[in-house]
Amino acid sequence: MSRRTTGLAIEAQGLTRSFGNTRALAGIDLQVPAGTVYGLLGPNGAGKTTAVRVLATLLRPDGGSARVFGHDVVTEADKVRSRVSLTGQYASVDEDLTGTENLVLLARLLGLRKPAARERAAALLAAFGLTEASDRQVKKYSGGMRRRIDIAASILNTPDLLFLDEPTTGLDPRSRNQVWEIVRAVVSHGTTVLLTTQYLDEADQLAGRIAVVDHGRVIAEGTPGELKSSIGSGTVHLRLRDPAQRPEAERVLREALDVPVQLAADPVALTARVGEAGTDLDASAQAARVLSDLARAGIVVDNFSLGQPSLDEVFLALTDHPAVPTDERDDELEAAR
Amino acid sequence: MSDTTTTAERAPSVYVPSAEALATVLAPGARPPRPSALGASLTFGWRAMLKIKHVPEQLFDVTAFPIIMVLMFTYLFGGALAGSPREYLQFFLPGIMVTSVVMITMYTGVGLNTDIEKGIFDRFRTLPVWRPAALVGMIFGDVLRYILAALVILGLGLVLGFRPEGGVLGAAVGIGLLVIFSFAFSWVWTFFGLILRSEKSVMGVSMMVLFPLTFLSNVFVEPSTMPGWLQAFVKVNPVTQLVAAIRGAMSGESDPSATMWLLLWSAGFVLVFGTLTMYKYNRR
Numbered sequence: 024m025s026r027r028t029t030g031l032a033i034e035a036q037g038l039t040r041s042f043g044n045t046r047a048l049a050g051i052d053l054q055v056p057a058g059t060v061y062g063l064l065g066p067n068g069a070g071k072t073t074a075v076r077v078l079a080t081l082l083r084p085d086g087g088s089a090r091v092f093g094h095d096v097v098t099e100a101d102k103v104r105s106r107v108s109l110t111g112q113y114a115s116v117d118e119d120l121t122g123t124e125n126l127v128l129l130a131r132l133l134g135l136r137k138p139a140a141r142e143r144a145a146a147l148l149a150a151f152g153l154t155e156a157s158d159r160q161v162k163k164y165s166g167g168m169r170r171r172i173d174i175a176a177s178i179l180n181t182p183d184l185l186f187l188d189e190p191t192t193g194l195d196p197r198s199r200n201q202v203w204e205i206v207r208a209v210v211s212h213g214t215t216v217l218l219t220t221q222y223l224d225e226a227d228q229l230a231g232r233i234a235v236v237d238h239g240r241v242i243a244e245g246t247p248g249e250l251k252s253s254i255g256s257g258t259v260h261l262r263l264r265d266p267a268q269r270p271e272a273e274r275v276l277r278e279a280l281d282v283p284v285q286l287a288a289d290p291v292a293l294t295a296r297v298g299e300a301g302t303d304l305d306a307s308a309q310a311a312r313v314l315s316d317l318a319r320a321g322i323v324v325d326n327f328s329l330g331q332p333s334l335d336e337v338f339l340a341l342t343d344h345p346a347v348p349t350d351e352r353d354d355e356l357e358a359a360r
Numbered sequence: 361m362s363d364t365t366t367t368a369e370r371a372p373s374v375y376v377p378s379a380e381a382l383a384t385v386l387a388p389g390a391r392p393p394r395p396s397a398l399g400a401s402l403t404f405g406w407r408a409m410l411k412i413k414h415v416p417e418q419l420f421d422v423t424a425f426p427i428i429m430v431l432m433f434t435y436l437f438g439g440a441l442a443g444s445p446r447e448y449l450q451f452f453l454p455g456i457m458v459t460s461v462v463m464i465t466m467y468t469g470v471g472l473n474t475d476i477e478k479g480i481f482d483r484f485r486t487l488p489v490w491r492p493a494a495l496v497g498m499i500f501g502d503v504l505r506y507i508l509a510a511l512v513i514l515g516l517g518l519v520l521g522f523r524p525e526g527g528v529l530g531a532a533v534g535i536g537l538l539v540i541f542s543f544a545f546s547w548v549w550t551f552f553g554l555i556l557r558s559e560k561s562v563m564g565v566s567m568m569v570l571f572p573l574t575f576l577s578n579v580f581v582e583p584s585t586m587p588g589w590l591q592a593f594v595k596v597n598p599v600t601q602l603v604a605a606i607r608g609a610m611s612g613e614s615d616p617s618a619t620m621w622l623l624l625w626s627a628g629f630v631l632v633f634g635t636l637t638m639y640k641y642n643r644r
Contacts, residue, residue, distance in 0.1 A: 076482075079486050080486060081485055081486065104486055104487065105394075109486045111482045111483070113478065113479030113482075114479040115480065115482065115483045116480065116483070117407065117411070117480055118478070119415055120407070120410050120411070124410050128403065128407055128410075129487070131395070131403045131406075132395065132400055132403055132404075132487050132493075133392065133487070133488075134393050134394050135392050146384065146385050149381065150381040150382050150384065150385045151375070151377075153375075160414060171375070180389075180391065181386060181389065197374075201376075204377035205377050205382065208379055208382040208383070209382075212386040212388070213388065
């Protein structure tokens with residue numbers, strides 16, 4: 024067990040990779056401790072998928088180096104492959120085959136003999152609630168079942184490191200929760216998980232540490248708590264009854280919070296960050312003070328909410344630009360040929 | 361397949377991940393030894409078989425297409441070129457067998473391109489197995505399709521009056537040579553399947569190569585009536601050597617020179633395009 028849960032699972036220095044004129048990785052540094060869930064957080068096109076593909080030995084970096092459990096991903100790719108498993112964002116099992124056939128096929132490729140492969144496939148299908156669907160072609164699975172068979176295929180040999188590339192994108196909330204539970208179970212058994220996501224919430228739920236990626240670089244790194252406190256732990260959204268009171272409300276907010284207040288296009292809406300690093304009150308106490316100050320000033324509030332910063336707000340805070348989505352893999356496929 | 365569409369929407373009973381159930385499958389077991397190169401290739405070949413089982417329509421191109429080719433050309437050219445379709449068939453059948461099978465080798469490239477596009481090859485490429493296994497296995501599956509196509513054509517030929525002097529053994533040797541060449545030639549398409557952008561462009565390039573290669577040969581007529589420059593091309597065309605070798609085997613008078621050339625060409629295709637394919641496969 025110790026080799027699986029101690030030391031660094033991934034160590035990357037200055038990874039670069041371009042596709043034509045697109046710079047997908049502009050010098051990524053990563054240190055992923057073994058036995059944890061590590062989140063790569065960023066919008067589409069930030070370079071997350073490319074980073075995962077380099078670390079999973081699918082793509083050679085143009086520059087820099089990366090080691091997985093001490094093995095170089097380029098020169099010792101085969102050793103890396105025997106320790107890792109990848110659940111990509113796109114089809115990672117054969118849609119024409121049934122659930123059982125897919126798992127037996129992969130188990131055989133991992134070296135199990137036929138009876139053992141069948142047994143392993145049946146056990147995994149049962150644990151993932153897919154026994155009923157085991158003889159159905161995967162293309163007839165629902166989105167949630169599809170993700171489960173993808174993950175089941177990835178843990179056939181209980182890898183030491185599992186890459187999950189946007190495992191919950193496009194899933195309904197229930198299926199997303201199922202995937203989260205599975206990820207928690209996987210990591211509790213000693214497998215290190217590198218997870219990419221566009222959702223701050225997801226990284227927060229699962230990851231011990233997070234690297235925020237933008238334009239092929241890591242722009243912030245730390246525990247979810249550290250990241251959030253560095254950019255303020257929440258945002259208050261206000262809607263007033265009377266647009267004429269907005270200038271007054273803005274002044275009250277600025278005085279109460281000592282932060283810039285954003286005036287939305289909607290003439291009755293205001294937004295401000297609370298829980299900034301260095302303030303003595305936490306976000307909810309600050310929000311309460313804002314509300315009472317507004318009431319004292321005679322400003323009527325129709326709608327008030329306090330929420331976690333969204334990925335977009337994290338990006339605004341860290342980069343001064345919002346998360347602009349582009350389709351990374353399309354660029355990659357275009358340019359790779 | 362109409363009954364299957366209704367099951368697509370059928371919601372399974374709600375799945376609740378259970379820690380105990382997951383624990384039983386997550387306990388790290390002993391790593392089995394990695395499969396041999398042949399074992400891994402055959403497992404990938406098994407995948408191709410399963411795909412035929414689930415999508416039997418894909419056998420059209422190895423059954424209907426060859427039948428149409430045989431019937432069309434036998435009756436189109438037979439009377440004019442050899443006096444009667446039956447006479448022509450004695451000369452023509454090995455040739456059309458080669459044309460049909462060599463034409464369907466291009467689906468190897470198309471299939472590979474589709475697999476890459478869909479993403480499944482990412483999974484295969486992260487497996488710790490012998491690197492060419494996924495591709496070799498794919499071609500193994502295709503070899504079965506080639507054998508099927510060759511048998512369909514031979515069967516139809518026998519019905520229409522083709523009588524190979526070489527008997528069962530001659531016919532078997534002929535088909536064997538065809539399979540060796542087609543296996544080797546498939547590596548040309550795996551290479552194009554890897555470097556080209558889409559299924560359509562793979563098809564386009566394949567057609568551009570395959571039409572001249574199969575028509576500018578001794579498949580349809582003896583090359584002696586062709587202009588000199590064309591004869592020069594026909595003579596070096598591997599398809600010509602292949603057809604000559606198969607005609608020899610099937611007629612009971614083997615053609616050692618053509619057979620040798622055909623085997624050299626086959627080795628060359630595997631060596632050059634197999635290497636190029638693996639280079640591309642590892643570098644993507």
